[in-house]
Amino acid sequence: MDVTPELTRQVLDWHAWLDAHPEPAWRETGTTAYLVEQLARLGVSATEVEGRPGAVAELGDGPRWVAVRADLDAIWTGDDADGHAVHSCGHSAHMAVVLGVAALLVGERLPDGVGVRFLLQPAEETGEGALDLLERGALEGVTDLFGLHVRPVEELAAGELAPALHSGASLTGLVTFTGEDAHGARPHLGRNAVDPVVALHQVLPTLRFNPAESYSAKITRVRAGGASLNVIPGTAEVALDLRAQRNAVIAELRERVDEAVVRIAATYGVQVQVHWHGGTPGAEVHPEAAATLARAIREVAGEEALREEIVTTGADDFHHYAVARPGLRSAMLAVGVGLTPGLHVPTMTYDTAPLPTAAAVLARALLLAAGRA
Ligand SMILES: [Zn+2]
Ligand SMILES: [Zn+2]
Structure with missing residues (x-):
């Protein structure tokens, strides 16, 4: 050659x-x-x-x-x-x-x-x-x-x-929390979708794996609310980016995120849907x-x-x-x-x-x- x-x-x-x-x-x-x-x-x-x-x-x-x-x-x-x-x-x-x-x-x-x-x-x-x-x-x-x-x-x-x-392996997805919009003066009458977003941001770093493994889960986009600044959003969408060096770890990370968003949604009384887009295996x-x-x-x-x-x-x-x-x-x-x-x-x-x-x-x-x- x-x-x-x-x-x-x-x-x-x-x-x-x-x-x-x-x-x-x-x-x-x-x-x-x-x-x-x-x-x-x-x-x-x-x-x-x-x-x-x-x-x-x-x-x-x-x-x-x-x-x-x-x-x-x-x-x-x-x-x-x-x-x-x-x-x-x-x-x-x-x-x-x-x-x-x-x-x-x-x-x-x-x-x-x-x-x-x-x-x-x-x-x-x-x-x-x-x-x-x-x-x-x-x-x-x-x-x-x-x-x-x-x-x-x-x-x-x-x-x-x-x-x-x-x-490494990568995976992206969208999480949508759906509650109900409320008047800014009457938060008790709606179901706020921003609260679960903040909770998810807190929970992601607590999904812990063996420190010898390389992995991460991050929020890469948040969308909630509209043009009116006096409406409490009843819908919020969060984009996630997951990474891991090994395919077994990213599969488990995905499962743990799936479980976490269901728990969070129950806590705040909203609905949740997760749509994983795909990604690439390690x-x-x-x-x-x-x-x-x-x-x-x-x-x-x-x-x-x-x-x-x-x-x-x-x-x-x-x-x-x-x-x-x-x-x-x-x-x-x-x-x-x-x-x-x-x-x-x-x-x-x-x-x-x-x-x-x-x-x-x-x-x-x-x-x-x-x-x-
Ligand atoms: Zn490239
Ligand atoms: Zn390339």
């Missing part, structure tokens, strides 16, 4: 185009068309997902598949109406690297019965794209799956690579997949580039794949690109020089996984 000047030129060209054409979640149609076109040029045919952005490409026939996933979406800055998208999560780099993987593998002989599948996945940022591809059967026959993510400079310097990313890193990536890093970039597996509170919907398909050998390659000042910051920049090497590492890892007896 040599990083030739030709590969470097291709990967940097692809990156330049993709980075200059950012599209947010579920609107990645131009991005999909470009990826399909570039794959076709390499001799890899891709099938676009019907009625949605995204595509699946294959090399070989299977029936066993080793796979690599690229995420396609950019991030909105500002709101839907007047904002614009920017690739501030580095997904333009991920796509360029995965095209590089295709370029490297086109000429390789794969073992009989094993093919390489490329998952070009939309809507990572909304936590929906992986679930959509799963529903459409894109993981059928896949035994090994690799992803990648560029990392902030605090985690990895440019050129450093880590064989796994242990992302990483279920398969040790064999991480070992394969570590070996590929050593072989392609040398021992000096290899760093330890990274634990991060950040989330990625890549981990839906492993949760949905227990036993899937999956891990994300962490790529050091000297990224500053941070992911999701519109002014974020990074060094593209390490990207061709990342492509060679993933191509090597896929061949290693394909060759497994």
Whole structure:
């Protein structure tokens, strides 16, 4: 898996185009068309997902598949109406690297019965794209799956690579307390919905778990009351953001919040409804997949580039794949690109020089996984 000047030129060209054409979640149609076109040029045919952005490409026939996933979406800055998208999560780099993987593998002989599948996945940022591809059967026959993510400079310097990313789990939801509006002069005739909001704010930090676990539950929005300042609100809506490093902990945290809001509602004599929006599970890193990536890093970039597996509170919907398909050998390659000042910051920049090497590492890892007896 040599990083030739030709590969470097291709990967940097692809990156330049993709980075200059950012599209947010579920609107990645131009991005999909470009990826399909570039794959076709390499001799890899891709099938676009019907009625949605995204595509699946294959090399070989299977029936066993080793796979690599690229995420396609950019991030909105500002709101839907007047904002614009920017690739501030580095997904333009991920796509360029995965095209590089295709370029490297086109000429390789794969073992009989094993093919390489490329998952070009939309809507990572909304936590929906992986679930959509799963529903459409894109993981059928896949035994090994690799992803990648560029990392902030605090985690990895440019050129450093880590064989796994242990992302945390996240969950957001809306809690609605419903009582009855009251005249400001007659609070005893209504059922105040602000009181339970304040109670919930007090209760969240008392939902305690083993201090060795990393977790948090925060209120991220409160809405109550209207234009009239002399009406005591009978309805209030609270948005919650839950985090935990482990999937078992976030599941329990969610249960404890469910129980707490019911108790609070009973105390204040209001109704309560909780609507969990979804979120992303924490990483279920398969040790064999991480070992394969570590070996590929050593072989392609040398021992000096290899760093330890990274634990991060950040989330990625890549981990839906492993949760949905227990036993899937999956891990994300962490790529050091000297990224500053941070992911999701519109002014974020990074060094593209390490990207061709990342492509060679993933191509090597896929061949290693394909060759497994
Ligand atoms: Zn992101
Ligand atoms: Zn991302």
